[in-house]
Amino acid sequence: MRNLKIMVTGRNRRMANDICEHLENDRGYMPMKCAASKAALFEMTLNELPNVIIICSRYESEDTVKVFDILRESARNGAIDIIVIANEEDRKSFLNYSGLDRFYLQPRPVSLMTLYRKLEEIEAKIEEDADKYKLEEYVNDRNHDEPDKRHILVIDDEPEQLMVIKEQLKEFYRVTVLNGGKDVFKVLDKTKVDLILLDYMMPEMDGPHVLQTIRERPEYADIPVVFLTGMAEREAVLQLFVDYMPQGYVLKPSKQSELVAKIIDAIG
Numbered sequence: 001m002r003n004l005k006i007m008v009t010g011r012n013r014r015m016a017n018d019i020c021e022h023l024e025n026d027r028g029y030m031p032m033k034c035a036a037s038k039a040a041l042f043e044m045t046l047n048e049l050p051n052v053i054i055i056c057s058r059y060e061s062e063d064t065v066k067v068f069d070i071l072r073e074s075a076r077n078g079a080i081d082i083i084v085i086a087n088e089e090d091r092k093s094f095l096n097y098s099g100l101d102r103f104y105l106q107p108r109p110v111s112l113m114t115l116y117r118k119l120e121e122i123e124a125k126i127e128e129d130a131d132k133y134k135l136e137e138y139v140n141d142r143n144h145d146e147p148d149k150r151h152i153l154v155i156d157d158e159p160e161q162l163m164v165i166k167e168q169l170k171e172f173y174r175v176t177v178l179n180g181g182k183d184v185f186k187v188l189d190k191t192k193v194d195l196i197l198l199d200y201m202m203p204e205m206d207g208p209h210v211l212q213t214i215r216e217r218p219e220y221a222d223i224p225v226v227f228l229t230g231m232a233e234r235e236a237v238l239q240l241f242v243d244y245m246p247q248g249y250v251l252k253p254s255k256q257s258e259l260v261a262k263i264i265d266a267i268g
Helices: 013-027 038-048 062-076 088-097 112-128 159-169 184-188 207-215 231-244 256-267
Strands: 006-009 052-056 081-086 104-107 151-156 174-179 195-199 225-229 248-251
Touching (some): 006 013, 038 174, 062 081, 081 088, 088 104, 104 112, 151 159, 151 184, 174 184, 195 207, 195 256, 207 231
Parallel strands (some): 006 052
């Protein structure tokens, strides 16, 4: 099995299936398939840490191209190489609408040999840089009494919002992000959480529903919760204070100083 971790996505499912089959049978890669949605791309990229993402395009528009902008930061810092397989029309759509700083364009019909050569080139570069980016462990005995960072769980259905808040808080707190509230207990059952930042408006389970389920579990009922809300929902959030007693709310889009100040108010 090859070392390169490849994720295949895009609207052209038939092409994606063919690419995965050829990569596995011809070259020994074990590619992963991913739906072409912001939520799926965000979650799978964060969990699987692929080296390469292959986008199989089909009848692209501005909206469908913008979905892949969620990969911008990873592509910008070189953590991921992105290959877009596109015909002439889809190529124009990516060039016109994409917010990605860098990606490779491969024309259709697909030349597998060209694709394989690019993957070999990327794999060789990763192996060449392995020593350069190897982490050396250092343990500072002088800091063994320093308290651990508080743990903040952020629940929101917008991947961009999760990434922004994680960047805002990671200097001061340990941050876990969750795309939606249905899996909240998978996190709470595994690790201690000191505070939850909870989006008010979400599909499937909205913020009040998530908060209610948390308050119904005695072992988690005392975890401080701060709502993330737009101005339009502000009055609705205030009505929740009597029933569920959240520790406050922050209006979106939130500034770093406002978020940190509200967390300090809630947990010190």
